[in-house]
Amino acid sequence: MLSIKNLHASVEGKEILKGINLEIKAGEVHAIMGPNGSGKSTLAQVLAGNDAFEVTSGSVTMHGEDLLEKATEERARDGVFLAFQYPVEIPGVSNLQFMRTSVNAMRHHRGESEMNAAEFMKLAREISKQVDLDPAFLKRGVNEGFSGGEKKRNEIMQALMLQPKLAILDETDSGLDIDALKVVSDGVNALRAEDRAILMVTHYQRLLDHIVPDFVHVLAEGKIVKSGGRELALELEERGYAWLGIKDDETAASSALSNSAN
Template structure:
C-alpha cells in the first residue's frame, strides 16, 4: 500500500530525513519509535504533505500513485490521514461545519454523492460512540478550548468520519492519561481492518500495549536503524535508546 524508498527531506536547508525505506502492506500496523529529534514527526509530516519540508531525494508511492506529487488535500482524499501531534485550534469554524465540508469533499473526490444533513448527522452519531466524544464539543469551534485529551479524541473521531486507508498517528498518545489512552486506542483498534493500514509514531512503549504493532521500527538520526516485532518495543522500554544509538553510530563510523 505504501512504499517509501530512500526518502530524504530537509527543512530550511537542514537535512532531517536521510534515507528512509519502509514498506507498509494492507492490514498491517507499524510503530515508529525513536529518541527526540530523530525525525519521527518529520516523516509523518512529509507523508501528509506539509509544505515546509522539502523532499530532496527518494520516492513514496501510495496505492501505486506518486504520493509526493499530490497536494495535501488530494492525499487526504486518496485515503491518507494524519492525526496531528498538536491539533490546531480554529476559532470561528464550527466542528460540524468543518467535518461536513471535509467529508463531502472527500466523497466527491471518491465519486460518491455528498451526504445530506440527515445522513451526515446519522454518521456523526455512529462514529461519536467510537471515541466517546461529547456532542457538545461538536457544536463548538474546532478544537477551541478543548482539553488535550479531547483534542486527541477529536482526531480519532475525524479519522473515523473520513475512513482513510492509511492512518498515521503522530504521537497521539503523548500527554494522555490512561483513560484517554484507552479510549483513543480502542477507537483506533475498531477502525482497523484487512484493507487498511496504520502507522503509529510514538515516544512511549505504553501505547503499544493497546495498539499491537506488527512491526516496530527505530528511527535515529533520520534513518531507520533497527526493525523488529513488538518485542523490540519492550526491549527499548527496558534498555532505552542508548544501545541503539551506539550501534548506529558505530555502523556509520
C-alpha cells in the same frame, strides 16, 4: 501499499530525514519509535504533504502511484490521513461544519453524492460516542478550547469518519491519561482492517500495549536503525535507546513514566 525508498527531507535547509526505507502492506500496523528529534514527526508530515518540508531525494508510492507529486488535499482524498500531534484551532468554524465539509470533499472525489445534514449528524453522533466525546462538542469551534485529550479524541474521531487507507498517528498518546489512552486506543483498534494500514509514531512504548503493532522500527538521526516485531518495543523499554547506541536524554524518564502509567 506504501513504499518509501531512500527518502531524504529537510526543513529550512536542515536535513532531517536521511534515507528512509519502509514497506507497508495493507492490513499492517507499523510503529515508528525513536528519541525526540529523530525525525518521526517529520516523516509523518512529509507523507501527508506539509509544504514546510522539502523532499530532496527519494520516492514514496502508494498503491503504485507517486505520492510526492500530489498536493496535500489530493493525498487526503486518496486516503492518507494524519492525526496531528498538536491539532490547531479554527475559531468560529464548528466541528460539525468542518467534518461535514471534509467528508463531502472526499465523497465528491469518489463521485458520491454529498451527505445531507441529517444523515451526517446521525453518523457524527454515533462516532462521537465511540471516542467518548459529548455530541455537544460537535457545535464547538474546531479544537477551540479543547483539552489535550479532547483534541486527540477528536483526531481519532475524524479518522473513523473518513475511513482512510493509510492512517498516520503522530504521538497520539502524548498528554493522555490512562483512561483517555484506552479510549483512543480502542478507536485506533476499531480502525484496523485488511484494506487499511496504520503508521504510529510514538516516543513511548505504553501505547503499544494497547495497540499491538505488527512491526516496530527505530528511527535515529533520520534513518531507520533497527526493525523488528512487537518484542523490539519491549526490549527498548527495558534497555533504553542507548542499547542501540542512540543518545536520548528522555529515555530513562519516559520508561519510568510509562511504567508508572501501567
